[in-house]
Amino acid sequence: MGFHGKNKKFIELVERIMIRWGYNSTEGKIYGILLLSERPLTIKDILELTNLSRTSISTSLKRLVGDDLVTVRREKKVKYFSPNPIFREKFMEQPKELLNKEIIPIVGIIEELSKNAHSEEYRKKLMDIKRNLEDLENLLKVIIKIEKESVKT
Numbered sequence: 460m461g462f463h464g465k466n467k468k469f470i471e472l473v474e475r476i477m478i479r480w481g482y483n484s485t486e487g488k489i490y491g492i493l494l495l496s497e498r499p500l501t502i503k504d505i506l507e508l509t510n511l512s513r514t515s516i517s518t519s520l521k522r523l524v525g526d527d528l529v530t531v532r533r534e535k536k537v538k539y540f541s542p543n544p545i546f547r548e549k550f551m552e553q554p555k556e557l558l559n560k561e562i563i564p565i566v567g568i569i570e571e572l573s574k575n576a577h578s579e580e581y582r583k584k585l586m587d588i589k590r591n592l593e594d595l596e597n598l599l600k601v602i603i604k605i606e607k608e609s610v611k612t
C-alpha cells in the first residue's frame with residue numbers, strides 16, 4: 460500500500476523538513492505518515508504502509524518519542540504511536556543550534572586562519588567571510604531574542 464497525490468507530497472515535504480532538522484529520511488517519513496493518520500498507528504500498521512523494516516521503524520520511533528515529536532500509548536502488549544505537531548518549537552531550535560554548533564565555531568576558525576594568512580589578499584578574503592558570518596550571527600541572535608520574547612507573552 461503506497462501513498463499517492465497530496466498525501467505522498469505531504470509526506471515528502473515533512474521528510475525534507477525533518478532531514479533539514481537533522482533527522483533521517485525514515486524518521487521524516489514515519490513522522491509524516493503519523494501526522495496524516497486519522498488514528499494512532501502501531502509498528503505493524505507502519506510496516507503495512509511502507510516498505511521499511513521493523514528495526515528501522517522501531518529505531519525511528521524511539522528517536523521521535525525521545526524528541527517529543529511522537530507520543531506512545533500502550534494497551535496490553537500493543538504500542539500505539541501518535542504525532543505531536545510541534546513544528547514551531549522544532550523550527551525555533553534551529554537558529555540556536557546553527558549559531559552554537561556551526562557559525563560561532565566557523566568564525567573562530569576563520570580568525571585563526573587569518574592570523575596565519577600568507578598574503579594580505581587571502582587575509583582580506585577571510586575577513587570578508589568573517590564579517591558575513593558575523594552578520595548572520597547577529598541576525599540569528601535577533602531571531603532567538605524575538606522567540607524568547609514571544610514565548611513569555
